[in-house]
Amino acid sequence: MRYIAFIHKEPDSAYGVSFPDVPGCISAGDTLEEAAKNAVEALSGHARLLEADGETLPQPRGYDAILADPSLEEERLGAMLTVVPLVRDRGATTRINVSLDQGLLEAIDAAARLRGQTRSAFIASAVKHELVE
Incomplete structure (x- = not known):
């Protein structure tokens, strides 16, 4: 399974990562590469915590659905989009x-x-390494 992630970079800050289909799952990194790698760990950890609470990880939406979702318009502004694999x-x-x-x-x-x-x-x-890179 792969999830779309938004990566934002504000001046004088780290790269921040969020998942529109996984509310509350966030990550960061000092470089773009580090942020993407940390996002894999964050997604895995978030899935583990949800499952421990008896909840399920939401199903990922595709790229077109993320772009078409009007509720994400503000979050998409200035964001780079990437795909993050769920590696449990x-x-x-x-x-x-x-x-x-x-x-x-x-x-x-x-x-x-x-x-x-x-x-x-x-x-x-x-x-x-091959799955994450």
């Missing part, structure tokens, strides 16, 4: 079966060793 941290690992080219697997293992990670940890961090 469930706190539990699941074993899966994945097929990879032998050469790619060797490269993964070498890179994991250099970072002091297991193969699984390396693959998980690489996938998370």
Whole structure:
């Protein structure tokens, strides 16, 4: 699932992030890149808190629906729009079966060793990076 986010930047301030479909979920960052990365964590954390309270995360609307919503006219002013993936941290690992080219697997293992990670940890961090960036 992906959510539209508004990013605002006022002079002498950090980049602020808000989600029109997830009221109360906000984030910020000193750079645009940091704000976008922090938005992924904020959305995940907000979803976790809602679920802990027995609520559900609202369904995301598409870009056209966000642009057409008259109630968001003021919030859209001066905003950059971006798409933020919902990456849930469930706190539990699941074993899966994945097929990879032998050469790619060797490269993964070498890179994991250099970072002091297991193969699984390396693959998980690489996938998370790809989803977020």
